[in-house]
Amino acid sequence: xxxxxxxxxxxxxxxxxxxxxxxxxxxxxxxxxxxxxxxxxxxxxxxxxxxxxxxxxxxxxxxxxxxxxxxxxxxxxxxxxxxxxxxxxxxxxxxxxxxxxxxxxxxxxxxxxxxxxxxxxxxxxxxxxxxxxxxxxxxxxxxxxxxxxxxxxxxxxxxxxxxxxxxxxxxxxxxxxxxxxxxxxxxxxxxxxxxxxxxxxxxxxxxxxxxxxxxxxxxxxxxxxxxxxxxxxxxxxxxxxxxxxxxxxxxxxxxxxxxxxxxxxxxxxxxxxxxxxxxxxxxxxxxxxxxxxxxxxxxxxxxxxxxxxxxxxxxxxxxxxxxxxxxxxxxxxxxxxxxxxxxxxxxxxxxxxxxxxxxxxxxxxxxxxxxxxxxxxxxxxxxxxxxxxxxxxxxxxxxxxxxxxxxxxxxxxxxxxxxxxxxxxxxxxxxxxxxxxxxxxxxxxxxxxxxxxxxxxxxxxxxxxxxxxxxxxxxxxxxxxxxxxxxxxxxxxxxxxxxxxxxxxxxxxxxxxxxxxxxxxxxxxxxxxxxxxxxxxxxxxxxxxxxxxxxxxxxxxxxxxxxxxxxxxxxxxxxxxxxxxxxxxxxxxxxxxxxxxxxxxxxxxxxxxxxxxxxxxxxxxxxxxxxxxxxxxxxxxxxxxxxxxxxxxxxxxxxxxxxxxxxxxxxxxxxxxxxxxxxxxxxxxxxxxxxxxxxxxxxxxxxxxxxxxxxxxxxxxxxxxxxxxxxxxxxxxxxxxxxxxxxxxxxxxxxxxxxxxxxxxxxxxxxxxxxxxxxxxxxxxxxxxxxxxxxxxxxxxxxxxxxxxxxxxxxxxxxxxxxxxxxxx
Numbered sequence: 001x002x003x004x005x006x007x008x009x010x011x012x013x014x015x016x017x018x019x020x021x022x023x024x025x026x027x028x029x030x031x032x033x034x035x036x037x038x039x040x041x042x043x044x045x046x047x048x049x050x051x052x053x054x055x056x057x058x059x060x061x062x063x064x065x066x067x068x069x070x071x072x073x074x075x076x077x078x079x080x081x082x083x084x085x086x087x088x089x090x091x092x093x094x095x096x097x098x099x100x101x102x103x104x105x106x107x108x109x110x111x112x113x114x115x116x117x118x119x120x121x122x123x124x125x126x127x128x129x130x131x132x133x134x135x136x137x138x139x140x141x142x143x144x145x146x147x148x149x150x151x152x153x154x155x156x157x158x159x160x161x162x163x164x165x166x167x168x169x170x171x172x173x174x175x176x177x178x179x180x181x182x183x184x185x186x187x188x189x190x191x192x193x194x195x196x197x198x199x200x201x202x203x204x205x206x207x208x209x210x211x212x213x214x215x216x217x218x219x220x221x222x223x224x225x226x227x228x229x230x231x232x233x234x235x236x237x238x239x240x241x242x243x244x245x246x247x248x249x250x251x252x253x254x255x256x257x258x259x260x261x262x263x264x265x266x267x268x269x270x271x272x273x274x275x276x277x278x279x280x281x282x283x284x285x286x287x288x289x290x291x292x293x294x295x296x297x298x299x300x301x302x303x304x305x306x307x308x309x310x311x312x313x314x315x316x317x318x319x320x321x322x323x324x325x326x327x328x329x330x331x332x333x334x335x336x337x338x339x340x341x342x343x344x345x346x347x348x349x350x351x352x353x354x355x356x357x358x359x360x361x362x363x364x365x366x367x368x369x370x371x372x373x374x375x376x377x378x379x380x381x382x383x384x385x386x387x388x389x390x391x392x393x394x395x396x397x398x399x400x401x402x403x404x405x406x407x408x409x410x411x412x413x414x415x416x417x418x419x420x421x422x423x424x425x426x427x428x429x430x431x432x433x434x435x436x437x438x439x440x441x442x443x444x445x446x447x448x449x450x451x452x453x454x455x456x457x458x459x460x461x462x463x464x465x466x467x468x469x470x471x472x473x474x475x476x477x478x479x480x481x482x483x484x485x486x487x488x489x490x491x492x493x494x495x496x497x498x499x500x501x502x503x504x505x506x507x508x509x510x511x512x513x514x515x516x517x518x519x520x521x522x523x524x525x526x527x528x529x530x531x532x533x534x535x536x537x538x539x540x541x542x543x544x545x546x547x548x549x550x551x552x553x554x555x556x557x558x559x560x561x562x563x564x565x566x567x568x569x570x571x572x573x574x575x576x577x578x579x580x581x582x583x584x585x586x587x588x589x590x591x592x593x594x595x596x597x598x599x600x601x602x603x604x605x606x607x608x609x610x611x612x613x614x615x616x617x618x619x620x621x622x623x624x625x626x627x628x629x630x631x632x633x634x635x636x637x638x639x640x641x642x643x644x645x646x647x648x649x650x651x652x653x654x655x656x657x658x659x660x661x662x663x664x665x666x667x668x669x670x671x672x673x674x675x676x677x678x679x680x681x682x683x684x685x686x687x688x689x690x691x692x693x694x695x696x697x698x699x700x701x702x703x704x705x706x707x708x709x710x711x712x713x714x715x716x717x718x719x720x721x722x723x724x725x726x727x728x729x730x731x732x733x734x735x736x737x738x739x740x741x742x743x744x745x746x747x748x749x750x751x752x753x754x755x756x757x758x759x760x761x762x763x764x765x766x767x768x769x770x771x772x773x774x775x776x777x778x779x780x781x782x783x784x785x786x787x788x789x790x791x792x793x794x795x796x797x798x799x800x801x802x803x804x805x806x807x808x809x810x811x812x813x814x815x816x817x818x819x820x821x822x823x824x825x
Contacts, residue, residue: 283802380678445544621649669793735771
């Protein structure tokens with residue numbers, strides 16, 4: 001059992017500084033949002049809204065926001081008691097508020113309403129878009145779709161929630177903030193007395209995943225109970241005293257030791273010179289002057305000592321736990337630092353496979369939320385599998401499976417248009433797998449023009465010798481698609497409604513689109529098949545869509561020998577019957593060496609090519625893009641390792657973002673560099689033809705020593721509320737095959753609040769440019785496999801030296817203040 005030190009506060013903070021810690025800077029009364037905010041005031045009062053569960057399921061309920069406890073409440077539906085219906089949503093779980101039809105449910109309901117109105121123009125419109133809004137919440141990005149009585153109410157609620165979300169996000173950045181502590185206090189104060197007994201405090205600590213020695217906790221409780229209040233004959237502490245009690249539990253031995261090492265003789269404060277020495281010696285910061293040190297003291301220390309230019313332990317703790325000392329190099333976090341003027345082929349590009357899916361490859365739903373999520377995470381290549389849909393409008397789904405469908409129009413308008421450049425301004429690729437008939441191809445082209453026409457990349461590639469750079473293509477959307485498709489194959493049946501299609505054979509290879517119901521007047525050109533004695537016929541896609549494909553034309557790969565040869569022109573033709581006064585581009589033999597061509601390989605085929613000739617693969621990828629996608633057998637949406645493909649220069653390595661696999665965690669970590677813009681410049685040896693990389697066994701490129709010190713606020717896993725985690729940490733490094741490494745600490749029993757390990761490991765790397773280090777925290781189990789708590793990955797070359805905090809992530813989202821403290825040399 002972990003025991004919290006029972007030191008008196010005078011040995012931790014001087015008594016006159018207990019009220020001067022960062023947590024006491026703001027008064028408790030400032031916790032609720034200001035009441036003079038009209039929008040927030042309106043949502044606090046509440047109103048009657050209609051909840052839309054489906055196009056024909058409406059529920060009238062009253063909604064209001066409790067800003068004291070930060071919850072969205074609604075009047076419960078009359079369900080049987082055994083259903084245990086939840087009647088609130090924590091504001092902490094709300095991610096976004098959207099006005100209008102911006103979710104799958106609203107889009108479907110809106111289309112049905114418009115159809116009914118078209119059949120009967122006199123029919124009153126039941127669903128007005130400006131009266132609709134959605135609350136996106138939870139780890140699965142669920143939507144609460146609501147309809148207000150008029151547009152003003154809807155707009156007010158959206159503005160009000162955006163204000164609350166902003167406030168909550170600011171609180172989450174510092175878990176010890178008073179707003180968060182006040183929220184905890186109010187949740188624990190079930191009788192509303194304004195005070196907590198010792199037993200209630202212990203229950204709250206248990207919820208925080210902390211099991212402490214009762215005697216030690218009681219001593220700290222008595223120290224904090226300065227007002228000597230009693231509830232039902234028991235000692236109790238109010239909100240301010242609870243914050244003091246909580247802070248006494250936050251003592252960090254490793255931070256206090258550092259503070260004493262660089263403070264003055266009395267150990268009560270640190271001078272600017274002492275702070276400067278700490279930053280230079282421990283944190284490896286260069287050229288730190290007294291002025292910079294004084295600025296940090298004024299920024300982080302809440303006490304009057306800062307006026308005298310000195311830092312207390314409270315201020316030093318605030319500095320050490322701030323984002324300034326997170327593990328990822330500060331220069332890589334929020335700004336682009338790589339040279340972005342190279343050709344596109346010189347970059348790794350964050351890419352998603354079957355982006356629309358929310359789960360497995362056979363039966364999961366398709367959703368615009370899946371697109372929004374990956375775009376927010378910095379993904380720069382998303383996939384759209386295009387099939388003929390009902391009413392002449394194309395849809396997206398995984399063909400020949402039971403997955404759900406989503407209209408292309410919704411994805412373009414509600415996901416791509418608003419979120420394409422929200423995280424990164426560098427070019428976004430739309431990877432089309434085109435199974436559309438010509439008529440719906442034309443519809444698709446119109447939808448693209450209407451939604452994102454102003455962003456399309458429309459470049460002349462006739463004399464292009466190398467691809468343009470990401471800098472040249474900022475805020476541009478690039479269509480990746482085939483211009484010519486085989487006319488001899490047949491499509492599988494497309495879904496005829498928004499319901500799932502009937503069962504059909506397992507999905508085949510990617511990028512084998514075939515057109516059905518093609519017009520007989522469509523020009524057809526015979527071409528010899530390099531792999532067969534039979535002649536294949538090819539025809540162009542619809543003209544408007546054809547014109548949108550330029551610097552990323554998908555072609556079939558016929559080997560590295562062919563890819564370096566000049567193409568042969570076979571034929572040109574004019575077809576006034578199909579396209580008015582339009583002369584098609586010259587049709588070329590497969591295997592031309594055009595920089596704007598891109599080929600796609602399954603993971604297995606790519607590994608075969610790498611084994612046959614890795615040097616040819618590298619030469620190919622210096623000029624042309626290559627896309628790698630998961631094998632068709634990965635029906636559970638599992639992922640493959642991207643490192644063998646990155647090692648030979650493959651740029652567009654597409655993974656299943658919806659799966660929190662170890663491969664995906666490494667993938668996210670790799671793209672955290674360069675401001676998370678989705679583009680990473682390849683190592684020089686993959687650009688300037690100096691591959692393979694010479695790995696001299698007696699010449700190490702990087703030495704790394706990591707000390708795992710402690711953990712903070714590790715959350716529970718599983719359903720048992722009384723369970724306390726038994727955490728341990730693993731370190732894994734992947735990259736070049738010469739640099740694979742793993743390490744594991746011992747298990748700390750019954751402590752998720754502040755476990756202490758203090759274990760070190762040394763690593764020697766030969767090719768650090770591609771190496772990614774992953775810190776994973778797991779809960780040890782007596783029976784069965786350990787349970788995943790959280791992890792964080794980052795490039796080895798961008799890990800900051802000194803004492804650092806590693807912010808843990810689960811399912812792609814940060815765990816509120818869950819960290820591990822490490823020292824890096």
